[in-house]
Amino acid sequence: MRYLGLDLGTKTLGVAISDNQGLIASKYKTIIFDNENYIEAVNKLEPIIDEFNISTVVLGLPKNMDNSLGFASKRSLNFKMLLEERLNLNVILQDERLTSVEANNIMIKGNVSRKKRKKNVDSISAVIILQSYLDKRKEV
Secondary structure, three states: OOEEEEEEOOOEEEEEEEOOOOOOEEEEEEEEOOOOOHHHHHHHHHHHHHHOOOOEEEEEEOEOOOOOEOHHHHHHHHHHHHHHHHHOOEEEEEEOOOHHHHHHHHHHHOOOOHHHHHHHHHHHHHHHHHHHHHHHHHHO
8 A cells, every 4th residue: 555645835745655565655746836726736646646546645734843733734634625525535644843854954964955955845854744654653
């Protein structure tokens, strides 16, 4: 079973995909869409879901440091409902606090230029979100 990991922004959607066994997450791509046009994002995501026969999506939930839900969390919750309704998917929310910081730190350690970091931060964050979920699943 393959899983899809998502890191949702206002104009970008980082996408990661697991291997066939659902053990390892890998960077797939970053989808770019018009500002806050989440229907467009879903339309661009749908062919990927169909191609890889995805039934479960792990969507990052950006909580505040005090564990409360803010505006960005509400955006993810709305996107979760949109995915479930339009694509009939199981969508799991995964805490994504500091994943962008972690993604940037990984790329800095790898001597990735600032320009390339900006292009890849969303998809690397999606990998971190998905891998965190996959690792948590293995522990159960």
